[in-house]
Amino acid sequence: MGGGRLSILKVSIEQVKAARALLKWSQNDLAEKSGVSIPTIKRLEASTGPIGGRSETADAIREALEAAGVEFIPENGGGAGVRLKKDKA
Known part of the structure; x- marks a missing residue:
């Protein structure tokens, strides 16, 4: 039937x-890790x-x-909300 997620989580x-x-993380860190440009990150984060x-x-x-x-x-x-995943250690 499709390839992947059961439901798309809206963030x-x-x-x-x-x-x-x-x-x-800075906006630059997020841009680097996600492959999304810094101007796009800044523009998105200027909204709600x-x-x-x-x-x-x-x-x-x-x-x-x-x-x-x-x-x-x-x-x-x-x-x-958000949280950090618990370490499995």
Whole structure:
């Protein structure tokens, strides 16, 4: 039936900023890790709400943050958020 995710997690700009803060990443760090240009990161982070623009851009940002250990918490009655994954050690 398709190739991949059961549901596409919608990530907000606020979650991206919070995730960067948890990782102590600058906008430049996020641009480097995601392959998204710095001007695009700056433009996106100047807004609020869901990540705008192309879905490929939002996916690249989300995937880079997840690969670094961020978990996105969906809106589930308590508000959307982020956290760092627990070490398995």
